[in-house]
Amino acid sequence: MNGGLTAADIAAAIGGEVRGDAGRAVVRIGALEHADGDTVSFLAQPRLRPLLQSSAAGTVIVRADDADQVVVRGHTALVVADPYRAYAALTRWWVARERPPEPAGVHPSAYVAPGVRMAPGVSIGPFAVVEAGAVLAAQVRVAAHAIVGEGVQLGEASCVHARATLGRGCRVGARAVLHSGCVIGADGFGFAPHQGRWEKIEQLGAVWIGDDVEIGANTCVDRGALDDTVIEDGVKLDNLIQIAHNVRIGAHTAMAGCVGVAGSARIGRHCTFGGAAMILGHLEIGDHVHISAASVVMSSITKPGQYSGVFPIDENGNWEKNAATLRQLHQLRHRLRALEKKSST
Amino acid sequence: MNGGLTAADIAAAIGGEVRGDAGRAVVRIGALEHADGDTVSFLAQPRLRPLLQSSAAGTVIVRADDADQVVVRGHTALVVADPYRAYAALTRWWVARERPPEPAGVHPSAYVAPGVRMAPGVSIGPFAVVEAGAVLAAQVRVAAHAIVGEGVQLGEASCVHARATLGRGCRVGARAVLHSGCVIGADGFGFAPHQGRWEKIEQLGAVWIGDDVEIGANTCVDRGALDDTVIEDGVKLDNLIQIAHNVRIGAHTAMAGCVGVAGSARIGRHCTFGGAAMILGHLEIGDHVHISAASVVMSSITKPGQYSGVFPIDENGNWEKNAATLRQLHQLRHRLRALEKKSST
């Protein structure tokens, strides 16, 4: 835990104007609901405003028009334009202060092949493997049990967490974060059918990951069949996502957990995908398209907007009746049309 | 395989009354369909009763009213109140007898940081990593390639299987079992949007796992943003499940494979979730709620019961017609209402 901090220190670190006691002690960051006097909290959503009346948080990051409500209760307000963003900055500053960076150097148990190029400040953890031809830029961190394949390039200050795996020839941009268990550059799923059997198509491309990309735990990004699978700058992928070969994901798109993207889909920039959304292959999704959780994209979508497709959940008995009827929906429409005709004559 | 056993030994181990030849040899446990005379089998579901007539199983665990059918065929019945539970107990006794526990001690290839506290009987496998500040209670097993992060606490007799990963500060209860490839305590998926980009919110909480929890292979449980993600006592999670940050899962709830739970969802006790069920974020599910496979929970459910929401599968041609009509369902209702009005005048 960070010690000896005050509200003024927080303001100095993340910007904003202090209203009330600038010397108030800050010991932890917490949600308004669970705060005490030593907690710095934040109000991001207007609908949570009533919490300001009940919270014990000694310091609260707020927009200007919420400051009075904090100060009148004897607490300290830290006024910023965007409290949620300020909270994000606070967490980053907090962690940087609390946790010293991994010391540079190669753990004696790691295996680094001859000829690997490492810039200053690189840290390699226990039992990590770095294969021949890999190039690690300054401040790269390869944690315990991570595997950096042959010829892989890791950009400045990128972080390969414990047990993440990068296959041969993949390239990763600056400040990218690869979480534990992710597999970057396994073979794409490619087989030619022949007389009822599947014949392997070797996957000759690699994976290209841009700057500031984050890839979640146990997520998979397959290497391309011929060209590279591409994850552009600033993309954020949550856990247990499957990105098939030849996919391209546009910059600053974010996907929640359990999403699947089939081969050769091209996804635009600034899109969002709810958890378990599924995108079929060989289609195109434009910029600023937002897909709801558990929805399945079966053809291209070029118009920006929010799209959904989920069967509504219901008590099991109701669902059974409606689902059974759904299997006759087309006939129902015919029957309705027949009635309409009859009625109009 | 266990050798030299008789039906009487089985009864002594798991309880129950022997009817017929108590000295019958038992060499293996098997299903009624694939059994021979040396097999101990069980009848759990009344609908499978006809199998008693055809099975060659020499010993069968049954309820009292099924015993005669076994004995009359010259086989041995082991009468218990709950045959399925007795079978479960039998498998545990069988394995304990068959497989000696891992010998206590640290494999010479493992890396254990200075200052780790280990109670007696701890076993650490090849290439395992135990980071500084970790506390391992008695009889803990950390298998090959498992990673126990900084300050992690492992409860008595808990088992971290090969290649499971526990991030810094996570706590695990007694007798918990973490299967291969699971990732406990990766960062929750938290970013603040700013001018079309995503700014990282460091995740300051950890994961708290109760006693007797089991977590499946390649399942992920993310650390909380501020507080801990909590998996209460007795919860059973299957493989490839995603539990997002700040989720709380109530005691003795079970989830089948591929389930996803989005951030800050609060799930009750004694719930069950079929495979690939998806739970959206920031909602509440009460106790004794049962969600069918592949169903999506989009709002809170407080009333106990079974809930479903799945598009029924059909021959592709039928599905296409019904799905197309479904996109006009709202209009169909309007047309129906119009007809009703017309008809009632």
Next chain:
Amino acid sequence: MNGGLTAADIAAAIGGEVRGDAGRAVVRIGALEHADGDTVSFLAQPRLRPLLQSSAAGTVIVRADDADQVVVRGHTALVVADPYRAYAALTRWWVARERPPEPAGVHPSAYVAPGVRMAPGVSIGPFAVVEAGAVLAAQVRVAAHAIVGEGVQLGEASCVHARATLGRGCRVGARAVLHSGCVIGADGFGFAPHQGRWEKIEQLGAVWIGDDVEIGANTCVDRGALDDTVIEDGVKLDNLIQIAHNVRIGAHTAMAGCVGVAGSARIGRHCTFGGAAMILGHLEIGDHVHISAASVVMSSITKPGQYSGVFPIDENGNWEKNAATLRQLHQLRHRLRALEKKSST
């Protein structure tokens, strides 16, 4: 990259008849869209025929009736019966030529238990673990960080990629490929309910994987409860798939990413499953059944054909209206029937 090749070399390697300049240099394999004069490409789908007019590919693998279009533009045609299959063969030949096989031998950092049996040509990578009683046939490759459990049998020329894990007693056929992070032989999800708690059923079976099977990254195949979980010859499983205990998958069936198969399902031969298809437990799927992506199989399917069940995606506002109406679909049918009766009187 392969150097010094000509179109004639390609023909010699994969068969087919050269039309045009057989001495044309070939430096890379590429798609028609991104090709240059040194590229060998292929035309597999008739609908892409227009690309032959625009592509700069110097050498193109085509069917006989497309050859003229290539040659007339001054390019070289390689005529085969099945261009896609020829492309697959080309990629395999290309990789075999480009990448020397891993040298046989055990990396000094690997842990191989006493008494493991290894045939000639076996290669074991850094930090791999091979437990007691394992049997590795000729040319087996166990890559970095892979774990081969107690008594596991690996067939000739099978490949266990980096960080793949095989639990005790599992058997793998010849030429099988297990990709990074897959977990073969974790415990099946088996518990007996008792007074609101779950009592562990130890899983006594193993996993049996046939010849020429490929299993994707982070995919899980659980061990059977009593008998083995079985993946027959030639099955191809993509990434992040969950195969529960006691499942049997028939030969040459293929499953795309994120599919889930629940316990004891029996799946036929030559089936295909689109991404994220879900198969419930204890049911049977016949041979030559094809399940569309994201569709849920809730009961047995014996008739060959294509089956689908997906809620169609739509603009969010439309979806909301249709989904709400869907919850009353059964009543709508009643109202329609009432109108029909009234109208027929």
